[in-house]
Amino acid sequence: MPLLTWPTKSLPNPEPADLTLESIVYPAGRGYPHATPENHLALGDNLGVMAALLPEYEGRLDLIYADPPFFTNRRYPARVGRGEDSRRPQDWQLAEGYTDHWDDLDAYLDFLYARLALMARLLAPTGTLYLHLDWHADAYGRLMLDELFGRERFLNEIIWLYHGPSPIRTAFNRKHDVILVYTKSERYTFNTDAVREPYHPNTVKTFESSPRAGFGKVPNLARGKVPEDWWYFPVVARLHSERTGYPTQKPEALLERILLASSNPGDRVADFFCGSGTFPAAAARLGRNFLACDRTWRAIQTTRSRLVGAGNAFTIEVDGQAPAPLGQVPLAFCVEKQTIRLENPPELDYWEVDPAWDGKTFRSARQACRPVRTGAIPIEMDLPGEAASVCVRAVTVNGEQIQAIK
Numbered sequence: 001m002p003l004l005t006w007p008t009k010s011l012p013n014p015e016p017a018d019l020t021l022e023s024i025v026y027p028a029g030r031g032y033p034h035a036t037p038e039n040h041l042a043l044g045d046n047l048g049v050m051a052a053l054l055p056e057y058e059g060r061l062d063l064i065y066a067d068p069p070f071f072t073n074r075r076y077p078a079r080v081g082r083g084e085d086s087r088r089p090q091d092w093q094l095a096e097g098y099t100d101h102w103d104d105l106d107a108y109l110d111f112l113y114a115r116l117a118l119m120a121r122l123l124a125p126t127g128t129l130y131l132h133l134d135w136h137a138d139a140y141g142r143l144m145l146d147e148l149f150g151r152e153r154f155l156n157e158i159i160w161l162y163h164g165p166s167p168i169r170t171a172f173n174r175k176h177d178v179i180l181v182y183t184k185s186e187r188y189t190f191n192t193d194a195v196r197e198p199y200h201p202n203t204v205k206t207f208e209s210s211p212r213a214g215f216g217k218v219p220n221l222a223r224g225k226v227p228e229d230w231w232y233f234p235v236v237a238r239l240h241s242e243r244t245g246y247p248t249q250k251p252e253a254l255l256e257r258i259l260l261a262s263s264n265p266g267d268r269v270a271d272f273f274c275g276s277g278t279f280p281a282a283a284a285r286l287g288r289n290f291l292a293c294d295r296t297w298r299a300i301q302t303t304r305s306r307l308v309g310a311g312n313a314f315t316i317e318v319d320g321q322a323p324a325p326l327g328q329v330p331l332a333f334c335v336e337k338q339t340i341r342l343e344n345p346p347e348l349d350y351w352e353v354d355p356a357w358d359g360k361t362f363r364s365a366r367q368a369c370r371p372v373r374t375g376a377i378p379i380e381m382d383l384p385g386e387a388a389s390v391c392v393r394a395v396t397v398n399g400e401q402i403q404a405i406k
């Protein structure tokens, strides 16, 4: 079997991350304060995070979606402020998002190979991996997966088609990504009926007028068809209601299809390059339990805001003791009976309250998020009971995190 080789190829034994429980978020108070979350979000390099998960999760994940940097050698800024609307650039600024910069191809291959190998170990015997890349590195990804899973475990090469402006004038516009799908064994989950779609109206018409059109086999037109391995979904730049301002955010519909096809409610699914959190948010909405990770604080913050609107309690764990960055912006609040109110807050994207702060793990009992595009975040919330020592954490529209305790 052909193997991909490069001078620095090796499979190191990565050092497990030292994960510290930073907070437990109970969206809208669901499960507060006793529910044990089945969902986990980690801030750290996914190599160490996955290594730390091995003792508990090796061979136990039903589905992994991996959307790593694509080897574009670019930097991707995030939009902060009200970044959802491209036509109103006065409302947002650019801030650091993430980098996809490499010394050379070998460095990228080292990065990808080590991580895919850990994902292969974490997958359950019936599990499926979706690796999302594009023309920059899909060929290398495919050879790595052939090696790690076996060529016979290849299930699909999905082409995600989209359209949009492009500066290219000397080649055809590159407007598709490649999603490589591998299963751990020949026994895997594939929910055909969950992803059926209507037949094209022309197909329906053809069969209605000539039942022999399909070589004598008439499809079940009412049930719909299993989608082809090429999918059209508009990019998030065209989906104003989904935009978070985080770069290279993927459309929810794309990830929902993957989740519906290759997992069931109650399954454990994972995304170790979660970015803005599209996958964990879709997973939570569809009743799956998730593990998610990213190495930037901005990604974790964006993901947290999305998860607050979807699903059950989740933890946030950070690698090492490093707290999330705390800014210098002051924050004042008052508590009256069971209501908390912020006093003259700066413009906020997010805030949350722990009404019984123990000085260690933040138990977020209430959260408020700035609604996309409309801009008005509530500054008052009801508390779940009598407040003891109250801790408020907030994130400004510029991404600064602030905290106040009373």
Ligand SMILES: C[S@@+](CC[C@H](N)C(=O)[O-])C[C@H]1O[C@@H](n2cnc3c(N)ncnc32)[C@H](O)[C@@H]1O
Pocket: 044, 045, 046, 047, 067, 068, 069, 097, 098, 099, 246, 247, 248, 249, 250, 251, 272, 273, 274, 275, 276, 277, 278, 279, 293, 294, 295, 296, 299
């Ligand atoms: C292509 S983006 C993912 C976008 C995401 N699917 C979404 O819908 O928003 C890749 C992400 O991988 C993260 N990343 C890159 N290297 C990482 C690493 N070693 N550990 C954890 N996250 C990493 C980046 O910070 C970035 O957020």
